[in-house]
Amino acid sequence: MMTEYKKPLPRLYARYAKEFYEGCKRHELLIQKCKGCGKYRFPPQLGCPWCGSTESEWAKASGNGKVFSFTVIPHFEARAVPMASWPEDGYPINVVIVELPDAGGVHIASSMIDCKPEDIKVGMSVKAVFEDITEQMSLLKFRPA
Amino acid sequence: MAENTLKEKCAIVGIGETAYSAEPKRDRLELALEAIKKAVADAGLTPQDIDGIVRYTIDGSANDQILVSNLGMKDLAFSAEIPFYGGSGCATVGTAAAAVAAGLANCVVCYRAFTPFDFFEFTKHNASTIWSRDVGVADYMRPSGWLSMMDTYGLLFEAHSAKYGTTTDQLGAIAVAIRNCANRNPRALLKDKPLTLEDHRKSRIVSGRLTVDDVTLSACDGACAVVVTSAERAKNSKQRPAYIMAAASGLGPQPSLMWEMRIFRSDPTESPAKYAAQRLYKMAGITPKDIDVAEIYDCATVNVLTQIEDYGFCQKGEGGSFVEGGRVELGGELPIATSGGMLAEAPIHGFNHILEGVRQVRGTSTSQVKDAEFALVTSSIPTPTSALILRRK
Numbered sequence: 001m002m003t004e005y006k007k008p009l010p011r012l013y014a015r016y017a018k019e020f021y022e023g024c025k026r027h028e029l030l031i032q033k034c035k036g037c038g039k040y041r042f043p044p045q046l047g048c049p050w051c052g053s054t055e056s057e058w059a060k061a062s063g064n065g066k067v068f069s070f071t072v073i074p075h076f077e078a079r080a081v082p083m084a085s086w087p088e089d090g091y092p093i094n095v096v097i098v099e100l101p102d103a104g105g106v107h108i109a110s111s112m113i114d115c116k117p118e119d120i121k122v123g124m125s126v127k128a129v130f131e132d133i134t135e136q137m138s139l140l141k142f143r144p145a
Numbered sequence: 146m147a148e149n150t151l152k153e154k155c156a157i158v159g160i161g162e163t164a165y166s167a168e169p170k171r172d173r174l175e176l177a178l179e180a181i182k183k184a185v186a187d188a189g190l191t192p193q194d195i196d197g198i199v200r201y202t203i204d205g206s207a208n209d210q211i212l213v214s215n216l217g218m219k220d221l222a223f224s225a226e227i228p229f230y231g232g233s234g235c236a237t238v239g240t241a242a243a244a245v246a247a248g249l250a251n252c253v254v255c256y257r258a259f260t261p262f263d264f265f266e267f268t269k270h271n272a273s274t275i276w277s278r279d280v281g282v283a284d285y286m287r288p289s290g291w292l293s294m295m296d297t298y299g300l301l302f303e304a305h306s307a308k309y310g311t312t313t314d315q316l317g318a319i320a321v322a323i324r325n326c327a328n329r330n331p332r333a334l335l336k337d338k339p340l341t342l343e344d345h346r347k348s349r350i351v352s353g354r355l356t357v358d359d360v361t362l363s364a365c366d367g368a369c370a371v372v373v374t375s376a377e378r379a380k381n382s383k384q385r386p387a388y389i390m391a392a393a394s395g396l397g398p399q400p401s402l403m404w405e406m407r408i409f410r411s412d413p414t415e416s417p418a419k420y421a422a423q424r425l426y427k428m429a430g431i432t433p434k435d436i437d438v439a440e441i442y443d444c445a446t447v448n449v450l451t452q453i454e455d456y457g458f459c460q461k462g463e464g465g466s467f468v469e470g471g472r473v474e475l476g477g478e479l480p481i482a483t484s485g486g487m488l489a490e491a492p493i494h495g496f497n498h499i500l501e502g503v504r505q506v507r508g509t510s511t512s513q514v515k516d517a518e519f520a521l522v523t524s525s526i527p528t529p530t531s532a533l534i535l536r537r538k
Contacts (some may be wrong), residue, residue, distance in 0.1 A: 003469035007288065008283070008287040008288050009288060010283065010284040010287075010288050011283040011284055011287075012284060013278040013281070013283050013284060014278065014279055014280060014283075014284045014285075015277070015279065016279035017281055017284040017285075020284075020285075021284075024234070024404070031398075040406070041401075042283075042285075042407070043280060043281040043285050043409070045279075045280070045401060049399060049400070049401045053386050068304065068305040069300045069301075069304040069307070069408060070300065070303055070353070071299030071300045071303060071352045071353030072299075072353060073290065073292065073295075073296060073299075073351075073352050073353075074350050077295070077351050077352075077357075079293065079295075079363045079364075080472060084287045084292045084293070086290065086292055090290070093290035093292075094290075095289055095290050095291050095296055095299075095300065096289075097300055097408050097409070099302075105411065106409070107408065107409040107410070107411070108285070108409070109285055109286050109289050109291055109408070110289045111289045111290050116406075122304075123307070124304060137288070139288055140289075141289075
């Protein structure tokens with residue numbers, strides 16, 4: 001029995017979020033690919049932003065990536081317009097944007113694990129891993145390659 | 146063939162604002178009514194002269210009919226809401242001007258009433274929020290710990306710094322210049338809190354390398370309003386008119402990826418401002434060199450720097466060196482956010498910037514640029530954005 005997960009779970013509001021996270025559950029990184037023009041896109045959506053085609057397929061990305069940008073949130077910051085909730089023991093948060101060269105160079109957001117915040121560098125090579133956070137949900141994370 | 150343009154067909158003839166308060170929690174409708182009534186009075190008009198309302202998105206103050214009723218207006222000939230998040234401000238004025246120029250209305254009020262303390266209540270059923278849900282903010286960002294706009298700004302700075310070498314001291318130059326303006330403004334929330342570059346270096350981090358002095362104020366309520374009418378009617382107005390020389394909006398490249406999702410673009414260091422800027426200068430028929438003062442939307446110092454580049458004041462990537470050496474201070478080449486902006490006056494989502502642009506044209510700013518003729522006003526990035534050029538004639 002897993003301990004209760006206190007961080008925000010994906011809400012599956014967005015179209016195709018369900019399919020994306022079903023892929024994560026199988027430990028697969030699925031990136032949407034347009035059948036009209038072949039371009040990859042993230043986040044997944046109905047129409048291709050380049051050619052407008054609504055025909056698409058899922059491609060399995062290797063999970064190899066490069067850090068495009070990052071930000072480390074060191075602690076809780078009270079704001080009058082509240083931020084999403086996050087457990088107190090969950091800081092610092094290592095947010096990364098990873099570029100996936102074998103999926104058209106799309107950018108994806110995630111968090112970095114097995115890495116000290118001060119060691120995160122733009123351009124460093126990373127590898128996708130999947131964390132089974134609840135019985136229904138697995139989250140994409142990245143670790144240094 | 147007559148040119149189809151909005152250029153100088155309209156002017157802002159009245160401005161109004163409430164006091165800005167960090168103490169909760171004033172009534173939302175009262176805030177809106179107060180700012181609107183002040184703007185109308187400043188224009189030398191009464192609510193019965195107003196026949197149009199343009200509203201700023203994510204606003205829980207009132208809907209149009211409630212305002213008409215509570216203001217004692219006669220009727221509503223024109224009504225619109227601009228769903229660009231923080232990018233809405235200048236577009237409200239541009240839209241009002243378009244309505245007046247097209248003969249749909251005579252005198253249009255544009256306003257923003259903000260109460261952060263019940264902000265989320267009004268995001269739930271809003272056009273802007275529908276985008277948030279559909280594009281996957283809750284699915285692809287929050288779960289990884291990306292909790293707020295502050296983190297978007299942190300990510301944007303790292304990307305800009307990695308590409309161009311931009312430093313935190315350069316951000317500090319922006320924060321200090323804007324704080325200096327706030328220190329001269331008795332209405333500003335941080336009027337009594339000076340900031341030096343040394344202070345900025347020691348400020349508390351909120352996300353990445355951005356400090357609390359690099360991001361907008363948050364705990365504050367208040368409201369701002371302006372009255373837009375035709376250039377013809379403006380000739381007889383009580384105050385010196387601020388002619389709307391140009392108005393423009395834009396989404397920018399890869400438009401499906403905007404606001405917080407903009408960091409997913411291949412090059413997020415380029416903002417929607419660049420697209421709005423092209424339209425803006427073309428309508429105005431002037432260049433960045435003609436701009437005397439820039440009321441740049443300052444939700445974060447990195448966004449000010451990006452806009453300085455994208456509105457053409459320097460080459461892309463050189464925003465950091467541009468803001469050094471006092472260039473953006475009063476007396477420098479391009480004074481910015483001269484009432485203290487979102488960083489230090491009040492977080493009225495760029496509407497206070499519109500009011501300050503008008504003051505600069507009138508000559509009544511607390512950080513007045515000598516002989517200011519052309520004032521740039523911008524709304525936020527990385528949202529869909531909008532901008533104005535106001536002119537003294």
